[in-house]
Amino acid sequence: MNSAKILIINPGSTSTKIGVHLDGEMKVNESVKHADEELRKFPTIWHQYDYRKEAIIGVLSDNGLSVTDMNAIACRGGNVKPLPGGTYRVCNRMIEDMKSGIYGAHPINVGGLVAYDLGREHDIPVFTADPPMTDELCTSARYSGIPQIARQSSFHALNQKATARKVSVELGKNYQDVNLIVVHLGGGISVGAHRNGKIIDVNNALDGDGAFSPERAGTLPAGDLVKLCFSGEYTKDEVLKLLTGRGGLYAYLGTTNAIEIERRIAQGDQKAAEVYEAMVFQVAKEVGAAAAVLEGKVDAIALTGSLVYSKVLLESLLKKISFIAPVHLNPGENEMEALADAVLRYFNREEDLAVYS
Numbered sequence: 001m002n003s004a005k006i007l008i009i010n011p012g013s014t015s016t017k018i019g020v021h022l023d024g025e026m027k028v029n030e031s032v033k034h035a036d037e038e039l040r041k042f043p044t045i046w047h048q049y050d051y052r053k054e055a056i057i058g059v060l061s062d063n064g065l066s067v068t069d070m071n072a073i074a075c076r077g078g079n080v081k082p083l084p085g086g087t088y089r090v091c092n093r094m095i096e097d098m099k100s101g102i103y104g105a106h107p108i109n110v111g112g113l114v115a116y117d118l119g120r121e122h123d124i125p126v127f128t129a130d131p132p133m134t135d136e137l138c139t140s141a142r143y144s145g146i147p148q149i150a151r152q153s154s155f156h157a158l159n160q161k162a163t164a165r166k167v168s169v170e171l172g173k174n175y176q177d178v179n180l181i182v183v184h185l186g187g188g189i190s191v192g193a194h195r196n197g198k199i200i201d202v203n204n205a206l207d208g209d210g211a212f213s214p215e216r217a218g219t220l221p222a223g224d225l226v227k228l229c230f231s232g233e234y235t236k237d238e239v240l241k242l243l244t245g246r247g248g249l250y251a252y253l254g255t256t257n258a259i260e261i262e263r264r265i266a267q268g269d270q271k272a273a274e275v276y277e278a279m280v281f282q283v284a285k286e287v288g289a290a291a292a293v294l295e296g297k298v299d300a301i302a303l304t305g306s307l308v309y310s311k312v313l314l315e316s317l318l319k320k321i322s323f324i325a326p327v328h329l330n331p332g333e334n335e336m337e338a339l340a341d342a343v344l345r346y347f348n349r350e351e352d353l354a355v356y357s
């Protein structure tokens, strides 16, 4: 269906990406960056509803467009029940699960609600594809170490899948026939082990484990975390914010902005250099772990996300991981195109919708 007019909404932790896919082409693709000072004002992600909505409507109107010009909306997210990958129509049940916070609290839930409300207001169907809870983990990856806690995937599934498919094409192979390590380097960081078209292991990039990231703590020493929780110095919400939103680079350097951190490093800031290098060190360890999960049979490593634009990060990371497999660089993300493609596959009757149950 070449006449599809799709509004694409992709809220990240540090940005809102807005796209408009018209007549088979991405006519608008803008990333509105949100300063740390702006986001800090909101006590919870739900308080960002108007702020994120204004960013979306603002980009549309700057481009002489309005929601009423669209015949579909596609959004990334949100934190819903663990489910198989695929394209879903956003339904009330999904929205209720996003609101519950049981599956995580990330601005994609707010974006999902904005999309859902706009869809209802203007009678436009709303879709999502490969949400963060896309679950293809192998059995061993589900074990945490205690039966009370099962590991679960909560990560950049949409970009991990889209990047993996793109790199498979670059390798001249089918995604189902290759083993890949995909590293998403954004506000959050996920490292996925892709075996024959399935992500059999990945860190919980939202509030679970893995490398620390611009705004997340990643894996913490468990005993020390427990002591901190019971120290009486922090409320539960404060601890959760240390894990997601105010952890990682932000906690050490007071900013999630890698461009600013690179500037400080260039000016001789030793602390900034040390922290930035520590993040790279942790990412490299995750890549090594994924290589072991794939038993050393790795066709390629793909680096994606906006941090791949960072020369300082790239130089150090490549030194540490290039021995494992050829590294393919995919700076930015493929999420906007992937969301548009998912809707078009459905409109063109090439793929059925998956059902959220």
Ligand SMILES: Nc1ncnc2c1ncn2[C@@H]1O[C@H](COP(=O)(O)OP(=O)(O)O)[C@@H](O)[C@H]1O
Pocket (backbone or CB within 6 Å): 011, 012, 013, 014, 015, 016, 185, 186, 187, 188, 214, 256, 257, 258, 259, 305, 306, 307, 308, 309, 310, 311, 332, 333
């Ligand atoms: N050109 C760039 N060079 C270096 N770092 C960048 C660049 N653009 C964005 N970043 C950094 O990438 C991170 C955000 O990545 P992004 O993929 O936009 O994440 P999100 O979608 O989670 O907001 C931030 O630390 C940001 O400062």
Ligand SMILES: CCCC(=O)OP(=O)(O)O
Pocket (backbone or CB within 6 Å): 011, 012, 013, 014, 104, 106, 132, 154, 155, 156, 186, 187, 188, 189, 205, 206
């Ligand atoms: C829940 C995973 C989605 C995510 O972490 O996205 P950002 O890194 O873009 O904030």
